[in-house]
Amino acid sequence: MPPASPRPVDNLDDDDYPAYTMGRxxxxxxxxxxxxxxxxxxxxxxxxxxxGGHRRYSRYQLRIAARARELVDQGTPIEAACRIVILEDQLEEAQRINEQLRAQGHRPQPKTPA
Structure with missing residues (x-):
């Protein structure tokens, strides 16, 4: 019997795994x-x-879409809601990177005047 491959269920634990159809x-x-x-x-x-060419969404994408929907439901135009969510996501990533660098002992370098 061949060795077992990673369980397909493991993919469901992956936030980036495209598990959901558009309808779902x-x-x-x-x-x-x-x-x-x-x-x-x-x-x-x-x-x-x-x-087959059908759209599939991940849990991460659903969280992003849910945040956009929340903003739209509050009256924010959809194009502005998308930009806000993109900026929020970029900020969160930058903060995560900064925290990792701090944990590794890196200190921010002071800016020198040009």
Whole structure:
């Protein structure tokens, strides 16, 4: 018997694994597939495609889409909501990197005047 390959269930633990169809993702978010397509048009999320060409979304993408929906529900235009979410995500990543560098003992270098 060949050695067992990694369990497919392990993929479900991966935040980036594209486990959800467009219909299921829209249902989970309480929105429409058109909303998800619009988020793609504004480059907030880019779903992966199944072999058949169908959009597939990850849990990470669903969290991003849920934040955009929250802003839109509060009256923010969708294009502005997408930009806000992108900036929030970039800030979170920068803070994570800064924390890692601090943990490794790196100190910020002072800026020298040009």
């Amino acid at each position: 993702a829209a249902e989970m978010l309480g929105t429409t597939p058109a909303f998800l397509r619009t988020l793609g048009e504004y480059r907030l999320i880019t779903p992966l495609r199944s072999e």
